[in-house]
Amino acid sequence: MPLIMRTMLKVLRVPNTTILITVLAFILGCATVAYAIEPSTFRTWFNALYWVMTTMATVGYGDFYAKTWIGKAFSLFIYVFGIGLLSLIIGKIIDSISTIYKHWEAGKMHFHGKDHIIIINWSKKAQYAIDEILSYSPASHIVILDESDKHPIVDRQEIHFISGDPSTEEALDKAMIKQARAVIIFADTRIDEPALADGKTLLIASSIERLHPDxxxxxxxxxDKNIPNFRHAKVNEFVLSHDAVSRLAVRSALQQGGSEIIHQLISREVGDDIYEVPVRAEWKTYRDAFQGILERGATLLSDRGDLGINRKLNDPIPAAARLYVVADEATYRLLKSQA
Incomplete structure (x- = not known):
């Protein structure tokens, strides 16, 4: 028994390429020998190859079979060694698939794609963000980059996970940062001190800016006192962790029903939403855009962050304008298709 165990362990350590070449050589060699032994039975070399494969796979259709005692003896040889070799290669394939899945689950595999969204630092808020992204665009590619060692959403095969320090170039390269569309960095919930959490976030943002400035x-x-530092790092947008919740609670208390409106505007799954619409050539002023959008059932909200454009409707629309409207999805698609 020890001899058999040692032999099996040696075989399992043989490189996959060597095993594959050995199995292919065995199959082709057996087909050649079988055809040489009984050419009248198989008629062509391909038929002999077909018989060898069905014999090794234990299928045995019976349309071809050895008729001479030499052919039958050779069949026994294939039974003993061929089935074992085929089982070995099938086991290697299953083992390779299992290894790939384990590496994927542990975040060790590179992401291959582009125009994806990278979520950095896993938390409940990150999960809500992913749900919101997929509700808006189900075909979006998402990469989670976190220092944990296990995929946080193993039942979502379309979401890739990378384990590593988000501030390092190695981890960001694995996430294909240079081909990504956007990055969302959440505060690390494993850090209790707010200043240290913001410091880590700033370090990550600086690394991203260095690798992909655009x-x-x-x-x-x-x-909020750290906002100037993030502006210096050229962060496009930032969200204060506790500020939004506190302000929403106050508005709900002082202006009842206001929280419901805000909830609809920030959720893709409830009510109307905020969308960016392209500027049409016939819109010369904000008034033109306001009326054109209103006729289609939407409301012009802002130009970028300027919410006061409805008080300057006669102003011309600048070339760099980005107009946002409040509408349902059907109206938004209509506005987009007519641009």
């Missing part, structure tokens, strides 16, 4: 970056900040 990418759109959104970060979560725990202390």
């Amino acid at each position: 990418i759109h970056t959104t970060v979560e900040i725990t202390q």
Whole structure:
């Protein structure tokens, strides 16, 4: 028994390429020998190859079979060694698939794609963000980059996970940062001190800016006093962790029903939403855009962050304008298709 175990362990350590070449050589060699032994039975070399494969796979259709005692003895040889070799290669394939899945689950595999969204630092808020992204665009590719060692959403095969330090070039390269469309950095919930959490977020944002200056970056900040530092790092947008919740609670208390409106505007799954629409050639002023959008059942909200454009309707629309409207999805698609 020890001899058999040692032999099996040696075989399992043989490189996959060597095993594959050995099995192919065995199959082709057996087909050649079988055809040489009984050419009248198989008629062509391909038929002999077909018989060898069905014999090794234990299928045995019976349309071809050895008729001489030499052919039958050779069949026994294939039974003993061929089935074992085929089982070995099938086991290797299953083992390789299992290894690939384990590496995927542990975040060790590179992401291959482009125009994806990278979510950095896993938390409940990151999960909500992913749900919101997929509700808006189900075909979006998402990459989670976190220092944990296990995929946080193993039942979502379309979401890739990379384990590593998000501030390092190695981890960001695995996430294909240079081909990504946007990055969202959440505060690390494993850090209790707000200043340290913001410091880590700033370090990550700086690394991203160095590798891909043109990418759109959104970060979560725990202390508003650190906003100037993030502006210096050229972060596109930032969200204060506790600020939005506190302000929403106050408005709900002082202006009842206001929270419901805000909830609809920030959720893709409830009510109307905020969409960016392209500027049409016939819109010369904000008034033209306001009336054109209103006729189609939507409301002009802002030009970028300027919410006061409805008080300057006679102003011309600048070339760099980005108009946002409040509408349902059907109206938004209509506005987009007519641009």
